[in-house]
Amino acid sequence: MPAAFGQSPATSAERYPNRAIQVIVPWAPSGPTDVYARLIANHLQSAWNQPVVVENRAGGSGTIGAAYVARSAADGHTLLFNSVTNVIAPLLQKVPAYDPVEDFEPVAMTARLLQLIVVPVKVPSKTLQEFIAYAKKRPGQLNYASPGVGSIGHLVMEIFRERAQLDLVHIPYKGGAPVLSAVIANEVQVTTSDIVIARTQMEAGKLRVLAQLAPTRSPLMPEVPTIIEAGLSDFGVSFWNGLFAPKGTPAPIVAKLNREVNRAMASRAVAEKATAFGSEIILSTPEAFRARIVQDADLYKGLIHRNRISSE
Numbered sequence: 277m278p279a280a281f282g283q284s285p286a287t288s289a290e291r292y293p294n295r296a297i298q299v300i301v302p303w304a305p306s307g308p309t310d311v312y313a314r315l316i317a318n319h320l321q322s323a324w325n326q327p328v329v330v331e332n333r334a335g336g337s338g339t340i341g342a343a344y345v346a347r348s349a350a351d352g353h354t355l356l357f358n359s360v361t362n363v364i365a366p367l368l369q370k371v372p373a374y375d376p377v378e379d380f381e382p383v384a385m386t387a388r389l390l391q392l393i394v395v396p397v398k399v400p401s402k403t404l405q406e407f408i409a410y411a412k413k414r415p416g417q418l419n420y421a422s423p424g425v426g427s428i429g430h431l432v433m434e435i436f437r438e439r440a441q442l443d444l445v446h447i448p449y450k451g452g453a454p455v456l457s458a459v460i461a462n463e464v465q466v467t468t469s470d471i472v473i474a475r476t477q478m479e480a481g482k483l484r485v486l487a488q489l490a491p492t493r494s495p496l497m498p499e500v501p502t503i504i505e506a507g508l509s510d511f512g513v514s515f516w517n518g519l520f521a522p523k524g525t526p527a528p529i530v531a532k533l534n535r536e537v538n539r540a541m542a543s544r545a546v547a548e549k550a551t552a553f554g555s556e557i558i559l560s561t562p563e564a565f566r567a568r569i570v571q572d573a574d575l576y577k578g579l580i581h582r583n584r585i586s587s588e
Contacts, residue, residue: 288351288526288528288529289526289528289529289531289532292351292352292529292532293324293326293352293353294326295326295353296326296327296328296329296353297317297320297326297327297328297329297352297353297354297355298329298331298353298354298355299313299316299317299328299329299330299331299355299356299357299519300331300333300341300342300344300345300354300355300356300357301313301330301331301332301333301341301357301358302332302333302334302335302336302338302339302340302341302342302356302358302362303332303334303338303341304332304334305332308387308389308517308553308555309357309358309359309517310330310332311549311553312357312386312387312517312546312549313330313357314330315540315545315546315549316357316386316519316537316540316541317329317330319536319537319539319540319543320536320537320540323536323539324536330357336365336373337361337365337368337426337587338358338359338361338362338365339365339366339369339373339374340373341356341358342356342358342362342365342373342374342520343373343374345380345520345521345522346374346379346380346522346523347522348522349522350381350521350522350523350524350525350526351525351529352521352525352526352529352530352532352533354521354522355383355519355520355521355533356380356519356520356521357517357518357519357520358517358518358520359428359515359516359517360428360514360515360516360517360572361428362376362380362520363376363377363569363572363573363576364426364428364431364572364576365426365587367573367576367577367580368426368580368585368586368587368588369587369588370586370588376569376573377569377570377573378523379522379523380520380521380522380523381520381521381522381523381524381525381530381562382518382520382562382565382566382569383518383519383520383521383530383533383534383537383562383565384518384519384533384534384537384538384541384559384560384561384562384565385516385517385518385558385560385564385565385568386516386517386518386519386537386541386557386558386560387516387517387541387550387553387555387556387557387558388514388515388516388555388556388558389470389471389515389516389517389553389554389555390470390471390488390489390490390494390496390497390515390554390555390556391432391468391469391470391471391488391489391490391513391515392468392469392470392471392474392485392486392487392488392489392497392500393436393466393467393468393485393486393487393489393503394459394466394467394468394469394474394477394478394483394484394485394486395407395459395465395466395483395484395486396459396460396461396462396464396465396482396483396484397481397482397483397484398462399462399465399466399484401484401486402484403486403501403506404486404487404501404503404506404507404508405506405507407466407486408440408442408507411440411442411443411444411465411466412441412442415442415443416443416445418442418444418445418465418466419444419445419446419447419463419464419465419466420433420437420444420445420446420447420464420465420466420467421447421448421449421455421458421459421463421464421466421467422446422447422448422449422455422467423448423449423450423451423452423455424448424449424450424451425448425585425586425587426580426585426586426587427448428513428515429452429455429467429468430446430448430585431576431579431580431585432468432489432511432513433446433466433467433468434446434579434583434585435511435513435579436508436511438579438582439508439509439511440508444466447463447464452473455467455469456469456473456477459483460477460482460483468489469483470515470553470554471494471496471497471554472552472553472554475497475554485497485500486500486506487500487501487502487503487505487506488500488501488502488503489502489503489511489513489515490502490503491504491510493505494556496551496554496556512571512575513572513575514568514572516558516568518558518560518565519533519537521533530562531562534560534561534562538559538560541557541558541559542557542559
């Protein structure tokens with residue numbers, strides 16, 4: 277929707293926001309995406325002296341809430357805070373609820389969650405290369421776990437399987453907690469895990485961490501090599517979250533939101549939460565965020581097509 281009543285985009289941005297802002301989180305409360313959304317909402321409310329209300333609209337792997345925002349007025353008063361699932365979920369649907377590239381204006385990527393490749397301690401491999409050699413000697417005999425078909429964990433493990441040329445059996449579970457239990461029990465021999473869970477279980481002697489899914493080592497776990505150091509090319513994956521506006525939201529409003537979101541993410545309160553979640557704060561431009569979304573859409577679209585993955 278263009279600027280109302282013939283106002284120029286710049287004039288609209290000067291008067292923005294002129295009423296309450298609604299931020300949709302397409303997941304149930306709790307978890308990093310919801311917490312970051314609320315921290316940002318609190319910051320925006322203080323900065324602009326307008327109510328900023330976070331509403332959880334869960335369902336459809338995040339597509340119900342995201343589609344609601346995609347259909348909302350493009351005036352900056354209805355926003356979406358979501359994860360990389362915003363790109364992946366519609367690619368898995370026979371009839372996509374929205375186009376992840378065309379139906380939104382990216383505002384800002386805000387944080388990136390560090391993910392690791394982990395194995396049970398009963399698996400003898402001490403490095404990723406050792407595990408790859410171990411698995412190649414046992415084609416079709418080793419399992420990998422994911423939190424469900426089409427989940428980011430599933431797709432990343434499929435990238436690993438392809439890059440390492442392994443014959444692994446996918447065992448989908450209903451959520452992250454049973455995945456962790458299955459790995460610890462050696463019901464499955466490899467999976468991905470976020471750094472907080474992996475570090476806790478590693479220190480307890482229940483998991484072994486083989487590699488970081490990142491191009492460079494994270495200061496949160498500097499002793500763990502990256503997949504590049506372990507001999508594989510960068511997967512090109514990023515477990516990000518960020519803020520979106522409906523397509524057609526005036527660029528000055530997007531820019532105003534971006535500046536304030538980056539200020540929020542640079543605050544001490546957010547930094548403390550990021551450390552607790554095992555996340556890296558990202559201060560991005562809308563353009564950089566859009567490039568990331570396009571890259572991810574291309575990556576996952578090809579992967580889903582090659583492996584005939586569907587959530588339906």
